[in-house]
Amino acid sequence: MTIPILFDMDGIILEGPRTEPQVYADAADAALSDFGVSPTPEQRRDLRRHGTDAVERRCAELEIDPDHFWKRKERYASEGTHERLRSGERGRYDDTGVLSDLAERTTIGLVTNNRHQTAEFVADYYDFAFDVVRGRDPTFPGYHRRKPDPYYIEDALASLDLNNSDTNNGRRGLYVGDFEKDVTAGTAAGLDTAFVRREHNRGLERPADATYELESLSELLDVLDEL
Ligand SMILES: [Mg+2]
Missing domain, CATH: 1.10.150 (DNA polymerase; domain 1)
Structure with a gap:
């Protein structure tokens, strides 16, 4: 049984909180x-x-x-x-190195408010072994379905075709993000959530609903043991 771990992209995989x-x-x-x-x-x-x-x-x-x-x-x-x-004007965070270990142990995915075309590029460019990649559609409705709306997370989960036997004590998976909207969307999709501290969100309060607060993605190996 594998529990999906879905990642936000900006501020989690790619350095910096958003597109310039x-x-x-x-x-x-x-x-x-x-x-x-x-x-x-x-x-x-x-x-x-x-x-x-x-x-x-x-x-x-x-x-x-x-x-x-x-x-x-x-x-x-x-x-x-x-x-x-x-x-190289923009890079990825060093701790994304843990994704290859995670991919060997469970299902991983990329779900971002950013454009789908860029999400696919990032997955391919860095050779991440994501089982699903989902970014926003290049349409007005696609733009309005961004987090905190859980639409793209739910869409990604649906495409993974996880059945109920894949839930572990009612836990469906984990969404990893750097802002409150990530925690809101992940929670609405029925997932546990991990709020990751980065330089740009140091001053923010931990979102009330966040299941975990992490200093590095490498801590996800221990979180996975708990899931
Ligand atoms: Mg983000």
Whole structure:
């Protein structure tokens, strides 16, 4: 019997809590250039950001298809992120080395609010042995299903096809993250949760529902013994 351990990506696998805003700014500019439109500075500012209502409104003003724009921006943001990983501008945390040991002992997965294309790239680029990889779909509904919504965690669990005999005393698995939204989403999906301390979340209180608080991913070997 294996108990799935699912990992958040930004701030857990990849260094730093999130994608740099400049990556999205560049992605929006590249997409706008493809559409051959000339936005005002205000329109460009809104299109570089994630406010989906504003993006829809600005696309309507510029007479471009918002779904098409969004998908293209997401793709360019993925390409920009992958370039930063290849160049070493951004790296992975050293303690992710434990994932190969964990993969030998149980089911592991990657479930992130980040783009699915980037999640797949990260799994492949670092050769992690994830049994499932799930990131957000490049659509407006896909964006709104991010954590704390448990949608992508539940979707990943469903794809692992775990049956009830795979639960251990009612414990279905573990979600590992660096923010309260990870604990909220993991708990809502019926999982135990591990809140991992990183430099960027030192000042935050431990989320009330977190099952574990860890200083390093290497502690997961002991947690797995408990699960
Ligand atoms: Mg995170």
